[in-house]
Amino acid sequence: MSIIKAVVLGIIQGIAEFLPVSSSGHLLVTRNLMDLGEVPVLFDVLLHIATLVVVVIVFKERIIVLFKSLFRWISRKSDDSDKGNLNMVVLILVATFFTGVLGLVIDKMGFFQNPKIVSVFFIITSIILWLTRYAKSEKTYRDVGIKEGIYLGIAQGFGVIPGISRSGITISAGLLGGIDRDKAGEISFIISIPAILGALLLEFKDGAQLISEVAIPVLVIGFITTMVVGYFSLILLMRLIKGGRLYLFSFYLLPLGVIGLFFL
Numbered sequence: 001m002s003i004i005k006a007v008v009l010g011i012i013q014g015i016a017e018f019l020p021v022s023s024s025g026h027l028l029v030t031r032n033l034m035d036l037g038e039v040p041v042l043f044d045v046l047l048h049i050a051t052l053v054v055v056v057i058v059f060k061e062r063i064i065v066l067f068k069s070l071f072r073w074i075s076r077k078s079d080d081s082d083k084g085n086l087n088m089v090v091l092i093l094v095a096t097f098f099t100g101v102l103g104l105v106i107d108k109m110g111f112f113q114n115p116k117i118v119s120v121f122f123i124i125t126s127i128i129l130w131l132t133r134y135a136k137s138e139k140t141y142r143d144v145g146i147k148e149g150i151y152l153g154i155a156q157g158f159g160v161i162p163g164i165s166r167s168g169i170t171i172s173a174g175l176l177g178g179i180d181r182d183k184a185g186e187i188s189f190i191i192s193i194p195a196i197l198g199a200l201l202l203e204f205k206d207g208a209q210l211i212s213e214v215a216i217p218v219l220v221i222g223f224i225t226t227m228v229v230g231y232f233s234l235i236l237l238m239r240l241i242k243g244g245r246l247y248l249f250s251f252y253l254l255p256l257g258v259i260g261l262f263f264l
Contacts, residue, residue: 006222013047013222014229018054018189018237020129020168020249021256023047025118028162029264032115045200046219050226052196055189058234062186084141091187094149095156096194102157103195119260121163126253128172129165133247135175140183151177152187156195163257166192168249171241185241189234 012030016023027044056063069085072078078086139148155173159166167188174184240246 003218003221006218007225009043010047010050010222010225011229013051014226014231015233016165017048017051017226018167018230018233020125020165020171020237020246021253022118022122022125022163022165022168023051024160025122025163025165028118029115029260032264043219043222045196046223047226048196049200050223051230052193054227054230054234055193057231058238059186059190062190066190087143087145088141088187088190090146091144091149091152092191092194094146095153095191096198098150098153099156099191099195100198102154103160106157106160115264116261118163119257119264121161122253122257122260125163125165125168126250126257129168129253130247130250132172132175133244135172135178137175137178137180137184139177139179144179144183144187148174148177148179152191156188156191167237168246171246175246181241181244185238 009027009030012026013023015021016026024044066085066088069078069082070089072082073086152170152173155169156166158164159169170188170191171184174187175181179187240248
């Protein structure tokens with residue numbers, strides 16, 4: 001893989017991982033168009049790790065608060081002010097379980113790698129995003145728990161399908177489930193942290209193959225490109241969510257899916 005191709009993939013990952021347009025779907029289509037062939041899975045995971053770093057940087061204050069509340073609960077010093085954060089911890093654990101189970105099942109279904117099928121899921125994602133226009137969002141961290149963890153975890157599990165945006169479907173599930181707009185975006189990316197770490201552990205066995213097929217400088221450049229582009233994409237997305245404009249991405253995904261059905 002050349003440096004130029006790594007930069008292109010890094011840009012696509014940085015944009016599409018955060019903006020609700022499906023990074024896996026765009027990467028798959030790009031590989032077909034650029035004739036990259038089979039790229040080791042861990043290359044994808046490394047790009048996701050770059051986006052993970054961005055998530056931690058942007059939401060570091062919330063993550064620290066969650067750990068503080070959890071520590072106080074473990075040491076039996078928590079009070080009512082920790083309720084919302086502890087609810088969030090429960091949500092993360094439940095969501096991670098359902099994401100893992102569903103994700104492993106879907107991952108074994110190879111037919112999702114067909115570009116035409118990816119195009120169909122682009123269209124499905126556009127419909128889901130459009131529905132967020134009608135969401136009435138008011139739940140805060142104090143109002144979430146096991147139920148929200150279940151449907152957000154299931155939504156995130158479906159997000160492994162190329163063409164289904166992980167961020168798009170989880171944020172939409174949160175909004176349609178009544179979660180406040182600010183919190184729905186934040187929750188979506190915080191629950192992605194254990195999912196990405198789990199994917200890294202599962203695919204770590206491909207590390208030797210990756211190093212043999214992709215030069216380290218290419219990996220580093222792809223990683224940095226994803227981080228820089230991803231940071232600005234995430235900031236943009238959070239502003240759009242707060243403004244209730246997540247549905248705008250439907251105007252991109254719907255024609256993209258239709259074009260893909262005819263030309264891929």
